[in-house]
Amino acid sequence: MEHDLSLITTIAAALGFGLVFGMIAVRLKLPALVGYLAAGIVIGPGTPGIVANVELASQLAEIGVMLLMFGVGLHFSLGDLLNVRKIALPGAILQITVATAMGVGMTHLWGWSLGSGLVFGLALSVASTVVLLRALESRGLLDSLNGRIAVGWLVVEDLVTVLMLVLLPALSGALGGKGAGEAALWPMLGKTLAQVAAFVAFMLLVGRKLFPWFLWRVARTGSRELFTLAVIAAAVGIAYEATALFGVSFALGAFFAGMVLRESALSHRAAEESLPLRDAFSVLFFVSVGMLFDPQVLLDNPLHVLGVVAVVLVGKSVAAFLLVLGLRYPLNTALTVSAALAQIGEFSFILAALGRSLGLLPELGQNLILAGAFISIAINPLLFKLNDPLLRWLRERSDLARKLERSPDPLAELPMSVPHERLTGQVVLVGYGSVGRCVAMDLARQGVHFVVAEENRELVEQLRKRDIPAVAGDATEPAVLIQAHIARAAVLVIAISDTMGARSMVEIARALNPSIQCVARSRNEQEAQLLRDDTGGTVLVGKQELAHSMTRCVVASLAQAQTQSHH
Known part of the structure; x- marks a missing residue:
């Protein structure tokens, strides 16, 4: 009797090659995640040799996204989000608008339709929370004010993206694609807003009392295995139920699961117990991104790729930098937020897949988004390293720093x-x-x-x-x-x-x-x-x-x- 070993093969190949290439990257003084991305290219369908199951890898990576977002929730309370709302809310919305406009303008020059440009620009406007978390955690910035602002900014982006995922099917007919007509727009929008509001209300009114109580009951058994199982089950289970019952994303559901469990006195232990699995599955996430990338697009459309990278690394960063300064926050906050947004990730892939299914985004658009994600994720840690030297350089030129930062306040x-x-x-x-x-x-x-x-x-x-x-x-x-x-x-x-x-x-x-x-x-x-x-x-x-x-x-x-x- 033959057994289907595709799951085991995918996990073994992803973790094994991820380890080897991660070590090589570290020896070359590069971030380990660059090695994970390279490992994904090697075992992906775009290169000869071992080909792992891309669909399985994507599902495993989704678990990694859940656990990472759960970890963020454990460190990021609702109070933290409300404390940065005056910068995160307007900043994220304006930055999405600016980045989407740049994407639409660039695709117009390529001769694409408005619908294609809109989906493409939205995909380029949304940064990866997973990549940001790894960068902040590795630098000890997750609990800092700048870290909370960056995470809050990306949480708002995620919420906006969830809304866009619902609106696109309703708008696709008007934009030249397949899907429901304009008449279905308002009913679908109302349904989505009601679902999100119901989920948030349930988590804040019921979940914040029920789940910490449950975790405490498990801890009283004295079994470390049961406690770890309870933490993982809460993270994955709540994320799944959020999608199945309320229609919100896995990532958003896991984030709120962490936020309500933060109310428990055992939140630090929960974060510690889930850390090994979070790390392992985050490797699978980066490897899966590499598996989706077709290197041929770099040779066939180098100018297009360059344009995408310019929007993600330069356009978004400059826009965010100016927005943060315009909201009267200091230079170091502006630099941290701009570096945090200089990449695209998981939600960009979801938007691209939806755009393809609706007939709005051409295949080249999806490949360009993956190329931009690969390059920006690889470069992003280096941008964080440049923050301190750039901040010192600006402050040494005090006149320039004052012009940038000091408005009457x-x-x-x-x-x-x-x-x-x-x-x-x-x-x-x-x-x-x-x-x-x-x-x-x-x-x-x-x-x-x-x-x-x-x-x-x-x-x-x-x-x-x-x-x-x-x-x-x-x-x-x-x-x-x-x-x-x-x-x-x-x-x-x-x-x-x-x-x-x-x-x-x-x-x-x-x-x-x-x-x-x-x-x-x-x-x-x-x-x-x-x-x-x-x-x-x-x-x-x-x-x-x-x-x-x-x-x-x-x-x-x-x-x-x-x-x-x-x-």
Whole structure:
């Protein structure tokens, strides 16, 4: 009896070749994902030799997308999304509009129809959340403000794309393709919006209580295997049910699954337990992208490919950069977001496949989208590496940086109404995230005056409404610390985990106030020691401080026990 081994063959080939080519890429000082993409080309139908099952690989990659989006949800709460809504919502919509217009304009020059250009432009406008997550995680930026803005921006893009996937079949007849006529547009739109609203309402009203409770019940069994199974089952199961019952995408369903499970105290353990599977299936995602790519398109249509790459890497990035600056966010945020959007991925493939099925997108269009995805995904990590040198270059040319970044901004200056006594001997607190918020609460309880320097403009607005002095901006710029009155401050507290940025902040603070004391946090002892050597300030490591606190509690408990035994 013969057995169909296509699934095993696909997994073995994808993981085996991914490992080999990933190691080669790392040895060549390239990101490992470039190797995974190359592995997909080698085992794909576009090259001779081993040919893995493309359809199976795509389904396995879909699981990887689910698990990765689930991981994002575990780190990204609804509050985080609402905190960046004023930049993510308008920024994403405007950027999609600009990128789609560039795609339509380019295809018009090629002689394509409006319908073809619209689908093509939409596909080029949507960045890959999977690629972004890998880039942010590898640089420790996922929990930073810039990381939350970039992820929030792409979540809005995903929501817009889901809407476009529903609208295209209704519009395809009017655009010259197959499908329903214009009469079906409004009923389909209403149905989709109702489905998405029902899913979101269910997850926020029921899911955020039910699923954390279920995870806690499983954890109480004491079985690590059952806990891991519960986490994976929740991620994949909720994503599947979201599609089957509510018609939303797998990725969006998994994202909301992670968001509701974040309400549980076990969310960190859930993220840790799902990490190995997330990594393994993300490899399958990148390999599957490589398998879809036909290298022949590079030889047959080099100018077309160049145009696609220019729109994705240059057009989208410049548009996003200018939009972020226009919304009065700092240069480093603009550079991070622009690098995050300089690629296309999973939703682009879905849009291209739908366009082909509706007769709107020619086969060449799909091949060009895959070529653009391959090239942009391969180059994207290098763009992130260029951010820091480019930021330093811009700031060395202070006049250029000011022209780009400094428009009249009331949040960038401390209000004149702040009493003078609160700005002498105060604490300057950089960052109002989870750590900064706790520091601020403790300082307020002890009657210590402080000024907050925070990049998130929404948080600054909220703080000022509560009569807490705060300025918006990047504290690695002298102007921000000057506005926080660092020259008269007693202590600089850096509550964000950014080693390079902390060094710059301490240097600026000491130049303006040589007697100031500095306290900073760090992710690990190596970075902490580097900061201590460079700045001479006090640097605390989270795990070590937790261990010290636990030790103090143990010693206090032992002393209490000894006192009771004497009595």
